[in-house]
Amino acid sequence: MTSLTTQYSLWFLPICLIGGFLFAWFLYRKETKFNEVSGILKNLMFALRFLSVSIIAFLLLSPIIKNLGKTIEKPIIIFAQDNSESVLSDKAEIETYSKKLKSFFKENQKYNYKTFVFGEKVNETDTFNFSDKETDIAQMLSDVKNRFYNQNIGAIILASDGIYNKGNNPDYEINTLNFPIYTIALGDTNIRKDLILNDVKYNKTAFLNSKFPFRIRIKANKLKGKTSELKIFDNNKLVYSQRIKIISDDFYKSYDLKLKAKKVGFHKFKISLSNIPGEINTENNSKQIIIEVSDKxxxxxxxxxxxxxxxxxxxxxxxxxxxxxx
Structure with a gap:
């Protein structure tokens, strides 16, 4: 639908026409240099002058032509596939599972489908092999939210076993979304015993003889009542240790601590948690970081x-x- 609006009332339009007519009339009424011009040409010049002045006056009203159209945009359905090893129960099922998904998307044309695979990283692809050793659900949710900001997202379909061993608790990210999440339970959804050095926050540069901070986040599943020891090594030398007591089966806690920079140069720190018998995975019990100590x-x-x-x-x-x- 097309409409014309002006900054001022359209009642000024007749005034523009009258003004154009009067301007042309006064210009040609007693002008002697047009006496030799034929009547037809003189009338044509009068009409052009009348129209040009009227149009200029009309443009002073700041006219705007609005063209309103209606576009129907299909909602976007995000299909997020967990690519971690813990999801796969039978390697022979990978090809069948992939074909069924593609067939489902092809048959249902009411939505636009976007497929993401997540584990150690988040990628927009419909190819997966269930080989990742880490799962960061919160990062996937954050990436989807940022990539499709202000777009018509219908929902996220999350195909996963729900087990994550990297990043923040996905519940925090879910609370920031303005669209629903539907889940497909895959693999062995039982939560196994596992101690996880979830994240380490630190400054990449420190100054000599000053204290620099660490924030270490530890997660533990099904290990209530167990204890572990947090250790920090600076170039293979033990510089810090602390006993960690796990007080719940869904344990999650941040530890803030500071160490003193005693020597200039690059320092390789290893942060580790002592293993607890019965853990399903001990590879996620340690991390290594590099910090530069400067005297400038x-x-x-x-x-x-x-x-x-x-x-x-x-x-x-x-x-x-x-x-x-x-």
Whole structure:
């Protein structure tokens, strides 16, 4: 549907026409240089002048032509396939499962389908081999939300065993979504005993003789009442240890700690949890990170056009940070 609107009332349109007519009439009424022009040509010139002035006056009303159209957009259905080893029960079923999925998408044309495979990484593809050793459900949900921001998402179909050993708890990410999630239970959905060094947050650079922080997130399934030991090694030298007591079968906790930078250079830190008998997987009990220790402090120059007590206060405040030099 097409419509015409103006910034001002359309009642001004007759005024534009009258103004154009009067302008042309006054211009040609007593102009002697047009006396030799034929009547037809003079009338044509009058009409062109009338139209041009009227159109210019009309454009001053700021006209806008609106063209409204209706487009029906199919909802997007996201199919997210868990590609981890724990999902697969029989390798012979991979090809059959893949064919049935593609056939289902082809027969149901009410929606636009997007297929994602997730495990160690998130990829938009319909090919999977169930070979990943890690599963990060929260990262997949976050990627889908960001890629299809402000689009017509109908739902996510999540095909997984629900077991994750990397990243944050997916419940936190689910609460930020504005579309439903439907699940297909695959593989062995029983939660097995497992201790997981879930994540390590740290700064890649530290300064000599200062303390640098770690945030270590630990998860444990079906290990209530068990204990483990958190150890941190700096270039194979033990620099920190702490006893971890698991108080629930769905244990998840963050530990904040600080270590002192005593030597300049690159330091390879290994963060590990001692194994607990009965764990289904012990490869996720440790992580390695690299931190550079530097002795070059950040220099700050304080300039003032006159002495002032606030300058001394600012310097004293900056001295509290060992990484700054004034």
């Amino acid at each position: 402090k950040q220099k700050i120059l304080i300039l003032s056009d006159a002495p002032h007590p606030d300058i001394a206060a600012i310097r004293e405040a900056l001295k509290l940070n060992q990484n700054l030099e004034t």
